[in-house]
Amino acid sequence: MAGWLADRILDWAESRPAIRDYYAVGTGQWRPLPYVVNVLTHSRERYRRSLRYYADYPELQ
Structure with a gap:
C-alpha cells in the first residue's frame, strides 16, 4: 500500500474511535x-x- 494512502486511512480512522479501537481496517474484531x-x-x-x-x-x- 502506498504510504500516502496508508496515512490518509489512518488519519480518517483516528477521528473515529468506534472503528479505531475495535479492529484494524479490513480485519474485523480479534x-x-x-x-x-x-x-x-x-x-x-x-x-x-x-x-x-x-x-x-x-x-x-
Whole structure:
C-alpha cells in the first residue's frame, strides 16, 4: 500500500474511535485462533499464556 494512502486511512480512522479501537481496517474484531493454526510459536503453553494475556489486557489486541 502506498504510504500516502496508508496515512490518509489512518488519519480518517483516528477521528473515529468506534472503528479505531475495535479492529484494524479490513480485519474485523480479534478472535483467538486454535493452537494448531497459529504461526506464532511451537509451544502450546506459551500460546495459551499469550491468549490469557490478551484477554486480561484487551488494549494490546
